[in-house]
Amino acid sequence: MEKVNAIEIRGLTKSFKGMYALNGLNMTVPIGSIYGFIGENGSGKSTTEKLICGLLVPDSGSIKLFGKDYTDPGVRVRVGALIENVGCFKGSSVYTNLKMQAINLNLENIEEEIDRVLKIVRMEESRNIKFKNCSLGMKQRIGIAMALLGDPALLILDEPINGLDTDGMRIMREILVDISKNYGCTVLISSHILGELEKIATHYGIIRQGRVIQELSSKDLEGRSRVFVSLKTKDMCNAKDILKRKYEKVKEEDGYLRVYDVNESENIVEYLLKEGHVVSEIKKNKIGLEEYYIELMSDKEGKK
Numbered sequence: 001m002e003k004v005n006a007i008e009i010r011g012l013t014k015s016f017k018g019m020y021a022l023n024g025l026n027m028t029v030p031i032g033s034i035y036g037f038i039g040e041n042g043s044g045k046s047t048t049e050k051l052i053c054g055l056l057v058p059d060s061g062s063i064k065l066f067g068k069d070y071t072d073p074g075v076r077v078r079v080g081a082l083i084e085n086v087g088c089f090k091g092s093s094v095y096t097n098l099k100m101q102a103i104n105l106n107l108e109n110i111e112e113e114i115d116r117v118l119k120i121v122r123m124e125e126s127r128n129i130k131f132k133n134c135s136l137g138m139k140q141r142i143g144i145a146m147a148l149l150g151d152p153a154l155l156i157l158d159e160p161i162n163g164l165d166t167d168g169m170r171i172m173r174e175i176l177v178d179i180s181k182n183y184g185c186t187v188l189i190s191s192h193i194l195g196e197l198e199k200i201a202t203h204y205g206i207i208r209q210g211r212v213i214q215e216l217s218s219k220d221l222e223g224r225s226r227v228f229v230s231l232k233t234k235d236m237c238n239a240k241d242i243l244k245r246k247y248e249k250v251k252e253e254d255g256y257l258r259v260y261d262v263n264e265s266e267n268i269v270e271y272l273l274k275e276g277h278v279v280s281e282i283k284k285n286k287i288g289l290e291e292y293y294i295e296l297m298s299d300k301e302g303k304k
Contacts, residue, residue: 004067006031006154006186007052012061013210014047021047023210025061029188029203034180036201037190038293044210045190046083049156052188053081065154080147081156086139087146090132094123094142097131101146117145120183121175137168144175148185155179157189161196169193173200198289206296214296225292229265230256231272231282239277246271256281 007029014022022044029035039045050056052063052070063070065079088097095114102110118124121141126134134142140160147155161172177200179185191197197204204221206214216224232255233239240257243250249260259268269279287295 004031005029005064006033006066007035007188008062008064008067009048009052010062012048012051012063013059014044014051014056015059020210022051022058022061025207025211027205027212028215029186029205031066031186032180032184033203034176034187034189034201036194036197036204036289037188037207038194038197038204038289039190039207040297043207045207046158048207049081049083049158049188049190053079053083053156055083077150078153079156080150080152080154081158082140082143082147082160083156083158086143088131088139088142091130093128093130094118094134095127097142098145098149102149105150107150113149113151116151117148120148120179121145122171135168137164137171140164140168140172141175148179151183152185154186154188157187159190159192161191161193169196176200194290194293195288201289204289206293208297221289221292222286225286225288226260226295227263227284227286228258228260229262229268229282229284230258231265231268232256232280233272233277234280235277239272239275242272242275242277243268 005028007027009025009027012022012025013020025044025048037045047056051058054070054076065075068075098114098117099110102113107113118127121144123138123141123145126138131142144160161169164172173196176187176189180187201218203217204215205212236252236257240250240252243257243259247259247262251258262268265282265284269282272279
């Protein structure tokens, strides 16, 4: 039996005034995943999300949601989305905005449904606050609550953590993990804040110039990420020159010397000590999602 995915896109193209925003895009989002959609501005992230949601019509290609064409009415009702701004009436309360959306969706048991989504986004005590008086983080959570009305199987979020403070991002992370693990909802989320995305995503899709150039799971990322040793000495400049004699890639970053693609920190300490340098601090690390992304983009630029 063929495996069914939450999203399966093949050969998707979309142009605006003769310019391609998407050019043969392929993309696979497994059911139950938190899929981090990554790419620079203008790479095609928002266009892809709008096409999935039916807000734009593709030039060519196919979009399947849970094994069915994305235009199928039965599958459309299984999709919730927050793209760009939250569509709320500023002078109305959180509760009133949710109720109007629930009525618009022709939902049954509206009161119970509003209580359910407010609980998911940690806003049970804020139901009577007017939307205009809510913080940015609260507004984003209201948008997610509106997208969750009707209990969708797929949630599409465009930059939901941008602009949030540290506490706001923490709460958003907890909500998204909760939605995925405890409510069985697949989440497609785009963000430029890769350090935050790395904390929750199970899968990644990296888009560049209208094409997904790489898809990988968090386990794949762990396996592919380069290891490095970070260290500090009294004379960082001279120590860097000495390390470059023996190791292929050495650079200074965030107050540390980084020696890439090595596992034995003891050998580095011994080598520097012989050259008259005492290592005051040393630790092993792997590059994270952000550095992996930057390296991948740099490689692609170099191969142009």
